[in-house]
Amino acid sequence: MSTPATAIEVRGLEKSYREVHVLRGVDFAVARGSIFALLGSNGAGKTTVVKILSTLLSADAGSAGVNGFDVAAQAAEVRESISLTGQFAAVDEVLSGRENLVLVAKLRHLKDPGTIADDLLQRFALTEAGSRKAATYSGGMRRRLDIAMSLIGRPPVIFLDEPTTGLDPEARLEVWRAVRELAGQGTTVLLTTQYLDEAEHLADRIAVLHEGRIIADGTLADLRQLLPPARIEYVEKQPTLEDVFLAITGTAGTAADQRTRKDS
Amino acid sequence: MSTHFVGDTAALTGRSLRHITRSMDTIVTTAIMPVAIMLLFVYVLGGAIDTGSTSYVNYLLPGVLLITIASGVAYTAYRLFLDLQSGIFERFQSMPIARSSMLWAHVLTSLAANLVSLAIVIGVALLLGFRSSAGLGAWLGVAGMLVLFTLALTWMAVIAGLSAKTVDGASAFSYPLIFLPFVSSAFAPTDSMPGPVRWFAENQPVTSIVDTIRNLLAQQPVSSDIWTALAWTLGLLVLAYAAATITYRRRTA
Structure with missing residues (x-):
């Protein structure tokens, strides 16, 4: 398997739900090991892009490749390469935190799921809560568990769909820290967000999705240049x-x- | 991908079985309604129904068992619907696992839960005076019939769970199924019914299944009923499975 420099490549992606034309030709590329933020308001189509990239939805037109595999033709290989953390912390509430992690490790066909689970509980400061039902967790703990579940099997590409929506400021910082750590280890992270400061703080590259198209794409510095040069003001x-x-x-x-x- | 089917199904079945063992009330509530119906018919209404030389408990048990299954599978639709709502289904679907294992896990869990409910109902029937001289072979026949019926109804529940828009909608499909045994030979012999009702009762699937189970338990010859019963259950099973698979595929289009 070759490892191309772009981890995610999206070209001319279109998707409609009945009459609603959600994506009208989306193009972007994400470099390996970088954090890419897809910024947009509610209903801009961010989740649709993530669902197509994670093989949950098929596109009407255009192509998308993840880790060098085509999402339509090589869905199985794409699923081997990715991990998805959806908009709502998708943990099993009836199971304990540890059981959630063990289940995902088993489904990723890894050896020794118990040890993997214990390591992650420790890394995400959940060891004490590990044996409690996930239903008893706070929002921040659930998100941490959710992200921990996504790291199992070390997939090279991780999708985080609005990872901090509904979290308090401390939990938000914890999530940011986890995301930076991931990128530091070479994982490619695509995150969607409606918070401008989140994109500004975390992302190496930011794309703005608006009315089904990418209307701006670049580093923070690139995007700043879209506006007239900064004036110096004292505030x-x-x-x-x-x-x-x-x-x-x-x-x-x-x-x-x-x-x-x-x-x- | 199918290489992982068995392992993935086992892991996911373990998960949904935990949902059941951690809320045993779902099994108990499944058994309560059929037990209440059984008490009502045995002690209140049954005296007025002529079942010949057969004791009334022995007569009605097969129908009550089918009602138990019909009300039990509603939980499968409910659980499947919750999985879809909570996003955990999407998490599993974006993972490199055999996709059909997600449905099979729910189906196998339904089978296990229904077998427990059925055992509870049979236990209560024994207390009410149900007796059978049937041997191992006949009991295996009864068990096989009940398992097939459970599978057929569970796959219908899967369709309901996958296509429901609300929690209530997910389990509403089971109401007609629960009602069906009342218009069959389950509680009263069909000879006592007026023309069109009798025609319906004698030609709907429940009657042949009930008659087969009743004859097996009473050690009577099962006649051609067993073939009619098998044709119905297997036919429904195949149709429901096919429809569920199509519904499932469509969800990911």
Whole structure:
């Protein structure tokens, strides 16, 4: 198997649901090992793109390749290469966190699912909750479990569909940290989001999906150049509500640090 | 992909069996309604029904067993619907597993749960005075008939679960199935019914299945009923399986 430099390649993708033309020719490419953010408002078609790329839906026209495999013709190989974390944390509520992980490890046909599960529980700070039913987890814990389930079998490409929607600020930062870690290990991450700052903080490259087409695609710097050059203004820097919230709830530093690091 | 079919089905069946063992109430509620019907007919209405030399409990048990199955499979539709709603189905579908194993896991779980419910109902029937002198062979015949009937109805439940828009819709399909034994030879001999009703009762699948099970348990010859019963159950099974598979494929188009 060759390992092309582009992990995801989408060309002229079209999809309609009855009369609604959701995708009207979407093109983009994602470099291996990078974080790519698909930005768009609700109903822009982000989830449809993810579903086509993860072989859950077939496109009406155009082509899409993941890890060098065509999603239509080589669906089985694509599924071997990917992992999907859907919009709603898809964990089994009746099973415990550990049982959820063991199940996915078994379905990925890995040896020693128990050890894999224990390692991931530890990595995502879920060891203590591991034997509890997932139904008792908080939103952040469920998301962590959800992402942990996606990492099993180390798929080279991971899709995260609105990974932080509905999470509190701390849980959001945890998810961001996990995503950065993944990319650091060479995993290609395609994430969809409607939060501009999420794309700004996380992504190496950002594409804006609007009315079924990609209307902008580039690095943050590229996108900034679409506007007239920056003017220098002096503004008093007030802490954001998020800074305040994190400071008084005891997780101070993390958000501000990350912001400064990105800005510098 | 089919190389993983057995392993994947086993893993997923283990998952859905846990759903059942962790909410045993679903099995108990499945058994409650048929037990109540049995009590009602044996102690209230049954005295007025002439079943000849057969005791009434012995007469009605086969029909009650079919009602148990019809109400039990509704949970399969319900669970399948919840899996589709929660997104866990999509997670499994985006993984390199044999896709049909997701349906088979629900079907096998339905079979296990229904066998437990059936055992509970037969246990209550024994307390009410049900007796059978049937040997192992006849009991195996009864078990085989019930398993086939469960599979046929479960695959219908799969169609309902896959195509339902609401939770209520997912289980509503079972109401006519639960009702069907009432217009059959299950509770009263068909000779007592007026013309068109009698014609319907004698030609619908439940009557031949009930008569076959009843004769097997009473150690009577099963006559041609068994072939009619097998034709119905196998026919329904094949049709429901085919329709479920098509519905399933369409969902991913």
